[in-house]
Amino acid sequence: VIPTWWAAFAPADTSLRCGDSTHRLRWTDGALHAVDHPDAEGELVLAALGGDATPCLDLVIAWGRRSDDLTVLAVGPRSADDKVTIPAEILGWATAVSGAPPGSRGPGNPQARAVSIGGTISGHQPAARKRTYAFRPGKARRLASYGLASYRGRLRPRPAVGSGLVHGWTGFAPGGLAHLLGGGETQEAQAELVRLLALGSAFQFRLSAAVAHAWSADGEQAARADRARPALTAALTGRLAPAAAQWLDIDLGEVQASIHDGDGWGELELSKTGGTGRLHARMPVRWLASVWAPGLAVVDQHLVVSVVDAAWPTARVLALRSPGSDPVELSIRQDKGHWSVTAR
Amino acid sequence: VTAASEHAAPDRERAETYLRLLAETELRRAIAMPEYKPPRERRPARMIALLAHSRRMRRRRARLRQVASQQAASRSQAVSQRLPTGQPGAQATPLPPLLRRAAESLESARALAAGPTASMRRTAARTGRRLGARMRSATWPLGQPVRRKSRHRSHQPPPAESCLTRLATVAGVIAALGFISAQTEEDIVGGLRLALAARSRIDARDLLRYRRFRGQPMRRRAGRTAASASLRAIPVGAVAEGEVNGHRVRFSLGVLLVDQGSAILTARARLDLGLTRDREPSRADAMIEALNEITASDDLGNSYRGSFSGGGGDHRWDIWFHLSPPPPAAARWLDVVLPGAPAVRVRLDVAPRDLQVTSEPVTTSAADRFLDAQTIKLLRSGRLHRPRAAALDDEPVLFWLASQLLAAGVVTADSASLRRLAAAAARLGEDLPSQLSGIQADELPADWVGLLAAADRGDGPDGMVAIAVALPEVDGARCVIGELFSEADGASLHVHCAGWPEPHRHGLLHIDRFWWSARDDLGGWYDSDDGSGSYRNGHADLDLRFRPAISPRARTLDIILTGITTQVTVTVPLDWQEAL
Numbered sequence: 006v007i008p009t010w011w012a013a014f015a016p017a018d019t020s021l022r023c024g025d026s027t028h029r030l031r032w033t034d035g036a037l038h039a040v041d042h043p044d045a046e047g048e049l050v051l052a053a054l055g056g057d058a059t060p061c062l063d064l065v066i067a068w069g070r071r072s073d074d075l076t077v078l079a080v081g082p083r084s085a086d087d088k089v090t091i092p093a094e095i096l097g098w099a100t101a102v103s104g105a106p107p108g109s110r111g112p113g114n115p116q117a118r119a120v121s122i123g124g125t126i127s128g129h130q131p132a133a134r135k136r137t138y139a140f141r142p143g144k145a146r147r148l149a150s151y152g153l154a155s156y157r158g159r160l161r162p163r164p165a166v167g168s169g170l171v172h173g174w175t176g177f178a179p180g181g182l183a184h185l186l187g188g189g190e191t192q193e194a195q196a197e198l199v200r201l202l203a204l205g206s207a208f209q210f211r212l213s214a215a216v217a218h219a220w221s222a223d224g225e226q227a228a229r230a231d232r233a234r235p236a237l238t239a240a241l242t243g244r245l246a247p248a249a250a251q252w253l254d255i256d257l258g259e260v261q262a263s264i265h266d267g268d269g270w271g272e273l274e275l276s277k278t279g280g281t282g283r284l285h286a287r288m289p290v291r292w293l294a295s296v297w298a299p300g301l302a303v304v305d306q307h308l309v310v311s312v313v314d315a316a317w318p319t320a321r322v323l324a325l326r327s328p329g330s331d332p333v334e335l336s337i338r339q340d341k342g343h344w345s346v347t348a349r
Numbered sequence: 350v351t352a353a354s355e356h357a358a359p360d361r362e363r364a365e366t367y368l369r370l371l372a373e374t375e376l377r378r379a380i381a382m383p384e385y386k387p388p389r390e391r392r393p394a395r396m397i398a399l400l401a402h403s404r405r406m407r408r409r410r411a412r413l414r415q416v417a418s419q420q421a422a423s424r425s426q427a428v429s430q431r432l433p434t435g436q437p438g439a440q441a442t443p444l445p446p447l448l449r450r451a452a453e454s455l456e457s458a459r460a461l462a463a464g465p466t467a468s469m470r471r472t473a474a475r476t477g478r479r480l481g482a483r484m485r486s487a488t489w490p491l492g493q494p495v496r497r498k499s500r501h502r503s504h505q506p507p508p509a510e511s512c513l514t515r516l517a518t519v520a521g522v523i524a525a526l527g528f529i530s531a532q533t534e535e536d537i538v539g540g541l542r543l544a545l546a547a548r549s550r551i552d553a554r555d556l557l558r559y560r561r562f563r564g565q566p567m568r569r570r571a572g573r574t575a576a577s578a579s580l581r582a583i584p585v586g587a588v589a590e591g592e593v594n595g596h597r598v599r600f601s602l603g604v605l606l607v608d609q610g611s612a613i614l615t616a617r618a619r620l621d622l623g624l625t626r627d628r629e630p631s632r633a634d635a636m637i638e639a640l641n642e643i644t645a646s647d648d649l650g651n652s653y654r655g656s657f658s659g660g661g662g663d664h665r666w667d668i669w670f671h672l673s674p675p676p677p678a679a680a681r682w683l684d685v686v687l688p689g690a691p692a693v694r695v696r697l698d699v700a701p702r703d704l705q706v707t708s709e710p711v712t713t714s715a716a717d718r719f720l721d722a723q724t725i726k727l728l729r730s731g732r733l734h735r736p737r738a739a740a741l742d743d744e745p746v747l748f749w750l751a752s753q754l755l756a757a758g759v760v761t762a763d764s765a766s767l768r769r770l771a772a773a774a775a776r777l778g779e780d781l782p783s784q785l786s787g788i789q790a791d792e793l794p795a796d797w798v799g800l801l802a803a804a805d806r807g808d809g810p811d812g813m814v815a816i817a818v819a820l821p822e823v824d825g826a827r828c829v830i831g832e833l834f835s836e837a838d839g840a841s842l843h844v845h846c847a848g849w850p851e852p853h854r855h856g857l858l859h860i861d862r863f864w865w866s867a868r869d870d871l872g873g874w875y876d877s878d879d880g881s882g883s884y885r886n887g888h889a890d891l892d893l894r895f896r897p898a899i900s901p902r903a904r905t906l907d908i909i910l911t912g913i914t915t916q917v918t919v920t921v922p923l924d925w926q927e928a929l
Contacts, residue, residue: 079372079540080547087380087548094553095546191535195543202547235362239369243376257377 011035012315013299017207067197073219078240084247091203099199214298221290248302270310275328364528367757375512384549385507509550525860586815592689594635597621603832604817612675618666639688647680720766752784796874809898812925824912849889869903
């Protein structure tokens, strides 16, 4: 049985200013929880019908939409050392383009960096947990019904405000950015992405994992993965290279990765020419979601290649001691953000 | 050009993968660089600006208060005068007729003075402009030392900007060659741009400025305007002596291009020798003013005013005169009045020229054509363009780019264009970079050798041929060739195009999807350089420069337009008319 891609992730929490209150948002079990919005579905329906979405739900929708966006992998972090800190000017632009309500976010707001939300898909959640937000990227689905009104399809956040912004400057965004308006879907998508990346490192890795999962063999975009192979190859190379450099002490540029499509964890081979090593790797896209994103890539000088079983904070993984060797099963545990081997 | 090359289907996936991996490499490079902190505005400058602004606002407020108090005073005076009589409208009653009479007198006086004052105003404006231009030219040298001193304060791009430049250059070329789509190019370059901005490696404001232009028509691609089938060209081929600002100007009219809703008369002007030696700074203004006053009228009694576009220098001006609306189909002739010249009659009912036009499939790949064009430029200039420090790995731009194309699979090690590049490098005594060291140099094509041998030729005929031919559609573009001007050291061709993509430009690189060349009946081959052009909504007006000078013994010239899949050739008899 393959464990779920989020099994090795710790929950992530944050808070944000939502209206006059500070709300908590939680990412856990691969899904997004707007903790302080018990009737999230009802609010989403109202938002879809032209009402005001709350900042919490605004970000929830953005998260859902970007959960299969390959740009996340192009922009997001490559390793734990790679700090992605969105500059205030860019966040201000993104906030303006997305039509977020004044005062809720933005460079002048101390809460600007404190926005949090997460999650991608539902279906596994108990029905009793009404606070769970459900969004399936890329597919139209019925989200909820409210009285006589029902909504089917992908939500667009706050259409009334958003469409107004496209045509004119409404004055709540930072000055001097009016010329940016009038972009279109690409611009909106990038603005959403910027706002999500601004949530912080923990959410950046979780969003990257969601995207990688969506394009992996058992993800929702698996049928289209062939067309995305160049982007996935680059994403894999860019993330395997720092891990391999840490594992083997080789140059980052000496890692050549490609996508492994078959069963199993793939293959690794180290070739040496003139004293410099070059690592050739074939790994499945799933490795990004289930191994790299939770921070398991290198544990106690082993390169983890797959997760056998996981229930955070513990996991059983297959790992390589050296290139060319057979993988060994390790039991590992995360303590204070650091994974270490507990049993071999 | 001459040697056949393979025309394999482009390996799009390999090219895209290469670019995305290049983006990863460049990101890694950039992460190793320090974070970029934009320079702050200097405090004294900011303080001065704030002080000036507050003074300005104080003066405005004072003026407003003054006006308001005056109005309040006059209102209270009127009220105090009305109150004793008890008839509020009594004093105001006789005013309207008086006001009306005064207004009428003013109107008639204005009408009388209109003629002389308008000309006086024009003269004053002209004199003012002339004086302004003289002052600017006189004071320019005085400002030079100050400007030179303050040069170090100018904007210094963040070091990581070079990472973005490298990727954008390669992606731009590969996209122009059809290996990736424009959207993919945008995704890859935009992704790195955002990734760098998110890591504070480039100026965030640059990212925002870049977004301002996204989706604007400044970025080439296939022209949004479909090629118009109704585009037709009418040869004019007339010369007229005119006068601008007291100086002789010789106009040579080329062709009239008529499309749905527009008509353009192409012309060239030569300024007399006295005028070219005259360094009066206002001369350019005078030319523009005069050219904007060109008028026309047709045999149906319609008169036309239009606008001028184009430009020129000390000796020569290229002119596109846009008539609006275009002459109706029933019109038989058009009289065009040029500055200081008698009317020139343009026959609209002439039959189109019967020129031989052939169309055939292209046998060379776009990548080979691109590299060949760059190699010819290299051979003609005789020197390699080297980038700014660290911008392109310190290699000559062309060699660096060829290495990238080879690595991306856009060209292969046995590509004819790479072998020719190796031959060109050997001819110039330049070493190829290690990535290209395995390329076997080929012989340079005979055409290229002939072109280089004739590079210094200065015996080109002096004249013009009004070609006026519409070419069949080539890869979505339709072109009308206007006139060919020949001079001692080269020739130029005016072409108007619809459905024409704006070319990529990356620094000195000019990447076009189409390639113009020519061959005369003696076998001489001519290559076009970038020339100049204006682009708008898929329309383009091109001024192509052909090198070397056209052989004086040539009787016909094949003008060749090569697209991605199709090549069109038109054979033009070289019946030179007097031009300039």
